[in-house]
Amino acid sequence: MDIPLSTIAVVGLGTMGTGIAEILTRAGREVIGIDISDAATAQAVTALEASTARAVERGRLTEQERRTVLARFRTFTDLRAAADAGLVIEVVPESYETKQQVFRALDGIVSPSAVLATGTNALSVTRLAADSAHPERVLGLHFFNPAPAMKLVEVVRTVLTAPAAVEAVTALARELGKEPVAVGDRPGFVADGLLFGYLNQAAAMYEAKYASREDIDAAMRLGCGLPMGPLALLDLIGVDTARTVLEAMYAASRDRLHAPAPVLRQLSEAGLTGRKSGRGFYTYEAPGSATVVPDALTPPDRTGTDGARTVTSVGVAGSGTMASGIAEVFAKAGYDVVLAARGPEKAAAAKERVATSLQRSVDKGRLTAEARAEALARIAPAGSLDAFAEVDLAVEAVVEDLEVKRQLFATLDKVCRPGAVLATTTSSLPVIACARATSRPRDVVGMHFFNPAPAMKLVEVVRTVLTSDEAHAAVHEVSAAIRKHPVDCGDRAGFIVNALLFPYLNNAVKMVQEHYATLDDIDAAMKLGGGYPMGPFELLDVVGLDVSLAIERVLHREFRDPGLAPAPLLEHLVAAGCLGRKTGRGFREYARR
Known part of the structure; x- marks a missing residue:
């Protein structure tokens, strides 16, 4: 069945509806814009005039093309104007009653062959379709805001939707330069x-x-x-x-x-709904403004923290990628670094890894050869922790095993001078357990770098209930000196990033496990619709499925929430030895090097 979509009606001319109308008119479609508010229809025309004028200024449209685009857009306040449309896209407020009224009215206005699409991202498309006289023509067409810029469109089919309707709107989405992703009907879609x-x-x-x-x-x-x-x-x-x-x-x-x-x-009930009201989690310059202004909750400037312990020399314990990366960061910032490993050979190899990394920076023009030589000269490899006797800050970056770390901290307690700050880079283990392995838990703090340490700007500063103000302040000052951004958090599983990231990754695995969407569609949806640099399955394979599973188990054990239980599919892949890129197979297969 051929469904012509040359004339399209958009019902609801708020920000999203206006954006969709702009996409359609610029793609050559005749667009009928409908809103019960005269002010909304006028604003939609003004917005289209302004956006096309900017396009002319930037050389993306000629003035003649602009006039043609504007002529394709007609606005009305009566739903009956949609009578000749082959597709109607409703983007009215997220209310069943409001949307049902629109769909019931459209049943008596448009032809039986017209497709009716809802822009909802929360309500049941099936329920809206079931109330329609022709449920087979009802589907979801979920654009993302701002519609002209965002590439993703989720095409939502119900158990009642005719394949021809899905095919027609999917083809339309591609013609509009969008990436359509087919999904089933459940709240939030992908x-x-x-x-x-x-x-x-x-x-x-x-x-x-x-x-x-x-x-x-x-x-x-x-x-x-x-x-x-x-x-x-x-x-x-x-x-x-x-x-x-x-x-x-x-x-x-x-x-x-x-x-x-x-x-x-x-x-919500206080009317503090975000930018549109001028205040939500943040306070804004005015309703609708994107400019955040200071308020009573704005934290004070942390620079120049009083009472911070002075740090001029740093010890880094470990010989892996993270340890060598952290040593590089401190050396480039001007600190004298002792890089200690289990034996002089491992320590020398770790320094050589730093040398290779610094050379890459020289080759890319990010560092001079002189600066490379100076940074390397600041790193002294050592075969034991005894070399930490005079350091001001000791940072451990050894294997993520609590007993190993506790033994290391017990050793640091013996070899480091009084007043030295002792830091752990753990991403999931309790910092307090490391602190209690020493006789000076006030000196112990978490300093969680992200991989690769030379490139990633974040450091999570984890304060236990025993950490002193002086040790905490020292880590803040050091973080600023090495050009990292410190964020404060308490000593609980996952800290900030992993506690928010890994449940999201786990939920993505559950979507695949339930056959709701494919790996490719989920990855595309999060990159194109959420602005994520990597899709969840790309990221899981990079991080390592075994590492991810370990973190998810820690989160589940800490918070005891059933929703945090690792997805069985993830556990099965790890049990099968499919750990991601490092083994050549995880959620996807990779060419072996």
């Missing part, structure tokens, strides 16, 4: 289904006062390469919208991780 669980956990983390809003957002931007932190993103989406999506997800899954954090209800 991208939002993964994204909103993560956002909800970030809100709960903030509500628990585990970390400041600024540190949570900075951690996820710098630790995961995300374009926005989760709390800033909630403000952009709308706190009330997020709450609606999560309520729908929880109703379907009964997973406590989807139960909206109470702070979302509190903010």
Whole structure:
């Protein structure tokens, strides 16, 4: 069945509807814009005029093409204007009643062959279709905001949707330059289904006062390469919208991780819905503004911390990639570094790894040959921890095994001078357990670098209940000196980044396990719809499935939440020795080197 989609109606001319209308008109479609508000229709025309004028200024449209585009867009306040449309896309508010009224009215207006698409990301498409006179023509067409820029479109079919309708809108999405992903009907679909669980956990983390809003957002931007932190993103989406999506997800899954954090209800009911109201998790210059202004919750400037212990020399314990990377970071920043390993050969090999890394920087023009030589000269390899006798800061980067780390800290306690700060780079083990292995737990702090340490800007500063102010301040000052961004957090499993990242990865595995979507579609959805630098399965294979499983088990054991239990599919792959890129096979297969 051929479904002509030359004329398309867009019902609801808010930000999303206007963006969709712009895409369609610029792709050569006749667009009928419909909204009950005269002000909304006028604003939509103004927005299209402004965006096309910018396109002319940038050389992307000629003035004649601009006039043609504008002529294709007509606005109305009466739904009957959609009578000749082959496709109607509704993007009215997220309310069953409102959407059902639109669909029931359209049944008596458009031809039986017209396709009706809902832009919902939270409500049941099946329920909307079942109330329609022609459920076979109803589907979901979920664009992402801002629609002209975002490449992803989720095409949502129900058990009632005709294949021809799906094929027609999928072809249209491709013609619009979008990447269509086929998904089934469940709240949040793929991208939002993964994204909103993560956002909800970030809100709960903030509500628990585990970390400041600024540190949570900075951690996820710098630790995961995300374009926005989760709390800033909630403000952009709308706190009330997020709450609606999560309520729908929880109703379907009964997973406590989807139960909206109470702070979302509190903010919504107070009218603090984010950027659109001028205040949400942050305070903005004005309603609709993206400019954050200081408020009562803005943390003070941490630079020049009083009472910090002076650090001029650093000991790094370990011989692996992380240890050599941390040694490189400190040496380039001007610190004298003792790089200690189990034996002089391993220590020399670790320094050689630093030399190779620094040479790559020289080859790429990021470092001079003189600076490379100076940094290498600052690193003294040592075959035992006895060489740490005079260091001001000792950083361990050995295997992620608590007993190994406890033994190492017991040794540091004996060899390091009084007043030296002792730091662990653990990503999942309790810092306090390392501290209690010493006679000076006040000197022990977590200093979690991210891999690769020379490139990644984030350091999670983990303070235990026994860590002194002086040791904590010293790590902050050192982090600034090595040009890293320190974020504060307490001593609990996952800290900030892993506690938010790995449940998201685990939920992605569950989607595949339940045959809801494919690896490729999920990876594409998160890169194109969420702005993630890597899809969840790409990332899992890079991190290592065994490492990921270990972290997820730690999180589950710490928080005892059933929703955090590792997905059986992940456990099965690890048991089969499919650990990711390092073994040549994980969720995908890789060519052996």
